[in-house]
Structure formats: C-alpha cells, structure tokens
Amino acid sequence: MATSKNPPFLNSVPELLILQCLKDRQMYGYELVQAIRSATHDHIVLAEGVVYPVLHMLEREGALSTERRTVNGRSRIYYALTDRGTARLADLASVWRRLTAAIAGVLGEPSHA
C-alpha cells in the first residue's frame, strides 16, 4: 500500500516498544525500561528517564491508564494499555512492518557491478 507520507517513524519507536511491552501486563517505568532492554537484547538502550514523557503523553491521549501503588515503601505509578492503546499499537506495528519490509527489500537488492 502506498502512503503519501510516513509518520516520523524513528520518533515512534519508543512509543511502539512501550505499547508492545505493556500489551500483556501493567508495569511501572523502571520495570518497563528493563523489559525493553531485555526484549531488544540491549540493542535499544535509551536514556532511561526519557520513557516518562512518552508515558505521560500516551496517558494524556487515552492510550494508557495509570494506577498509583506503594510497593516496599516506594510509590509506583503502574501503566496499563487501554482499548485505544491496543488499537494504536496495532496501527503502529502495521506501519512499522511495512517500513521494515520496504527497507529490507532495498537492502536485499543485488548490487550492480
């Protein structure tokens, strides 16, 4: 499918990873960053604090819900995917698959000597 414009896809990588990691269970920020590191085999390492503005934005847009809990004396804000977040994850994943397939196609082309 041809699209006139692709979203700034590198900007949507943290969002995609966050939504994907929260698909199965709710997590707080530190847990989420560890899950991203583990899922990407440490290939994607962010400054860990930058995850929070993305979480706040996703919450504001209704893609995530939050719940405050105190665990072992520490206050945690747990994030969970909402229905809107699930739909957004499906959209982003679909865009990402198309883009990676397109790039893989370009990289897979034989070189002309």
Add this chain to the structure above:
Amino acid sequence: MRDPIAGLRERLLRAGISPVRVARYSAELSEHLADITDELIANGVPPARAHGAALSRLGDPETLAAAMLAQPRLRSLPSRLPALAWLALPLAVELGVIALLAILLVAAGRQGLAPMAPLIIDLLLLLAPLGIAWSIAVSALRRRTGIAWPLAGMLTTLLAATAFDLTIGSDAVAVSLSGPAPGRLALYALVTITPFLLLHRYRRVR
C-alpha cells in the same frame, strides 16, 4: 553535589510545564534513580560509584528536559494560551461573582431574608477580587511565570471589581458601570500586586 532532578524541575517549570506534571516526572525519576542504584549495588558496584553510574543511565538533565519539552501537548494551559488563562478566565470569574451576588441579593430581598444579607454580600464583593488576584499571584509564582501576563490579569480583575457598583434598593438591585474607583483600586493593588512583585523579585534573585 547539586541535585540534577531539582535543577530539571526548575527548568521545566520555567518552560511552561505544569507544577503537577513536573512534580510527577521528578518523583518518577527519583524512584527510577533509586531502582537503578539498588540494581547496581546488588550487582557488586560500590555504593560510592553506583549513584553516579545510575545518574548516567537515567540521562543527563538536558536530555531529560528535552524529552519532556518535545511533547508540546504536555505544556500547561497558561503556557499555551496565556491570554485565556491569565486574563479571560479571572475576569470571567470576577464578573460571574458579581452576577451571582446580584442574583443572591435579589433573592434575599424577595424572600425577606436576614437584614445582614446585603452586608455579607458587600463583604464578599470586596473580598472576591482579592481572592482572585491572590490566586493569580500564587499560581504565577508556582509556575515560575514571567511577570507580564499575571500582572495584566491582576490589574484587569481589580479594574473590573472597582468599576462595577451594586446598588441595593428596597426591592431591587442595580448593577452599574461607574468607572474604576481610584482609592479602592490603589488599596487592592497595594495588598495584591505589591507583594506579588516583591515575591517574584525575591524568587528571581534567589
């Protein structure tokens, strides 16, 4: 060592992020920092080095501020629409208070309620603009806002408060626009704008 999260907090407030969001971001970062530090110590890093290493993993203050400021929708309403937040909203509240008190006065007169009612309403009319102006001042100081918009909002509210007259008759209440009363305006300004300017200056110097 200076607390980098405290520095970040000031920077975000001055950039127009709401105090509530800044407080939440700071709290989450502090908890996250503590989690990384614990993890490093559990993995054998000496406690003296763990905090520095944890700060490095968390991200430098520039990166953390840029990540928040890159989300324009996380900026507060006063930062995005200052005329609405600092001018229109307080003025609407002041005019709403005047209208509400006029209605209450009429109702009190019709139902023959306590003779003290007009006095109480007069007192509320006197205090309402002070309350609104002080709310503007406190909000501006909390938000580290510049001086211009809050000052304009306070002046507008006080001008509106001193420009309207509620005249109480035996069976009716008249609202009239009489122009600002200079003495009352000066008194209002003295107890709201002057302390605001002093506190604003104190905060900047500090």
